[in-house]
Amino acid sequence: MFPFLRISKFTLIFILILLLFCSNTMEGAGNVYYVSPKGSNSNPGTLEKPWATPGYVSKQLKPGDTLIILDGKYVLSEYYEDMITPPSGTVDKWITIKGEAGKRV
Secondary structure: OHHHHHHHHHHHHHHHHHHHHHHHHOOOOOOEEEOOOOOOOOOOOOOOOOOOHHHHHHHOOOOOOEEEEEEOOOOOOOOOOHHHOOOOOOOOOOOOEEEEOOOOO
């Protein structure tokens, strides 16, 4: 009787399904952390306030997280704290460690 109502119902259902799909994919996403030689391990690990040592950071990571190693020279010592030993991820929540795009680490 009112063809425009069918279109709006279809559009509403489509939007609801799309929102449901997007909310499920975002739920599995982890945090992104940063490490820089100019950072501090008392920082929160953000781009603006990165952590300082890769060994410290690797112990903070959880499944689904990503660590971006920012440009700079890292000097690792013989101390246990400098060992990079991230926990295992899961099949659907990997732990990713990568260098900053286009920079030298």
